[in-house]
Amino acid sequence: MCAATSEVLWLINVLKELHINVMLPIDIFCDNNTAISIAASPIFHDRTKHFEIDLFFLREKISAGVIKTISIESGNQPADIFTKGLDVYQHDSLIKKLNMHDVFGL
Structure with a gap:
């Protein structure tokens, strides 16, 4: 999700340079409910310590209203x-x- 968020930010900047309005938040679909809950939770657990930097970035963009994570079934991805x-x-x-x-x- 962090890589997708980086790409979304890049596209938003390109569109702004072209003077195109972007409706925020941008929906990011994820078929991993655990990843969505970890991204939404402000509490760090022992199992998430190796990717804390990515989580700070992702949580910052979610709280700023740039992206919105949405759960989707694997078959519909x-x-x-x-x-x-x-x-x-x-x-x-x-x-x-x-x-x-x-x-x-x-």
């Missing part, structure tokens, strides 16, 4: 189409969610 091999039905479902069209099928 649109990013899977770019990162995983999918069966035909799940692939077609994600294509529709992304509003993509087959230019060769026209």
